[in-house]
Amino acid sequence: MTRPPAAAGGRSAPRPRGRRPAGEDTRGNIVAAAGSEFAAHGYAGASLRGIARRAGVDPALLHHYWDGKAELFAETMQVHGVSPSALIARVVDGPRDRVGERAARSFLSMWDRPEQRPRFVAMLRSAVTDDESARALREFLASEIFGPIVLALDDGEPSMEPVDRRVRGGLAASQLLGMALMRYVIQLPEVADSEPEDLVRHLAPTMQRYLAP
């Protein structure tokens, strides 16, 4: 989702349903309103309706721009161009014995994009220093990323205990976010200077054991 340059007058976008004309400003206003709403109510407690009210737009307009709450939240987290559902599909779809490799590669390639790094660092800074951001991030990670990944992988494997599933998602999150912390924020040279595919090779067995043992 690359932003087109804002046109003078802001009316170049096709007119959507809703009370107000939708230009880039409207879209940006909704994202800002969503950020406030997630901060106030957490990810789980926030609703698209409440965000629309806060932004002063028709709720239908939100559905026009985003597939749902997860996509909108990802944008407030400044993750552009990668939707949660696409990320989940990249990890889940394919041979089960290569889940770990796909998980490591999908997350690293998302964060490694030069325009994405500063946004990711900003997101992590916010989550580490602000309790409300931390709450929104943890609810998002659990309900929209790692929960669905583990659930999809366990489909048809009813022997897995639900509680075990949850821990597995948390372990996967700890390794991936920990790698991001070390590579992009703390910049430990050992991992900051490594080629992405070298890291994928090292991380793949760990992710495999956590996600699809």
Add this chain to the structure above:
Amino acid sequence: MTRPPAAAGGRSAPRPRGRRPAGEDTRGNIVAAAGSEFAAHGYAGASLRGIARRAGVDPALLHHYWDGKAELFAETMQVHGVSPSALIARVVDGPRDRVGERAARSFLSMWDRPEQRPRFVAMLRSAVTDDESARALREFLASEIFGPIVLALDDGEPSMEPVDRRVRGGLAASQLLGMALMRYVIQLPEVADSEPEDLVRHLAPTMQRYLAP
């Protein structure tokens, strides 16, 4: 290293070598001066002599209180009661096939102590939001914690490539710090609510593969 209650008059401590009487204030002043010196020069660039000069004390006084730069840095990072050398010994000493288990247990039990958690969170916040803190932390982790651990474990196994060693230390750091990030800061329920020994069981094979494959 529990702090004794400060005595009125501040002269209860035995008088050490050096220019100034050493009370709790002097010790605290040195820790504060060390924090400034590490911020200004990074971990690698800071010296005990420079810290002593900044604190206005004799360098010998620093050796009176701390075993060396690593111990002093750990205290500026508010890690009390666990010296880097003791932590390394806990991981390295013992059967090689249980290195991963000892590593996971040593770090988790250090951070899980109730008085330690807020300090660890403060340290991580500082490193994530401030470039100088990040630099000091990464140099400390590389040269005083994970570097020495991997080096000690590879002793007598000359087939290990030095470059591979460095990556392995970075991987171990990414998993352990990532778990701390998720458990104490983001507080993902999956791992924040888990019993430490359950996490040790899950993390042990990962740490074993990174540290002593």
